[in-house]
Amino acid sequence: MSRWSYQVVELATGMLGGVKQAAAQEQLAKLGLQGWELVSVVHQGTGYPILAFLKKET
Numbered sequence: 001m002s003r004w005s006y007q008v009v010e011l012a013t014g015m016l017g018g019v020k021q022a023a024a025q026e027q028l029a030k031l032g033l034q035g036w037e038l039v040s041v042v043h044q045g046t047g048y049p050i051l052a053f054l055k056k057e058t
Helices: 021-033
Strands: 004-011 037-043 050-057
Touching: 004 021, 021 037, 021 050
Parallel strands: none
Antiparallel strands: 004 050, 037 050
16 A cells, blocks of 8 residues: 555646746645645646646555
């Protein structure tokens, strides 16, 4: 059995590819209250969502 659970979350971006900060903070804060910890963030380029990788202990 794995010690960790993982989740990938898409963070909304604006037209120019920047993250919508308030929405991202709200989404990540909710996940943090559920025990999720942000591990990494990947920006795939303009027109694509930003991927946030999270983990929590099972």
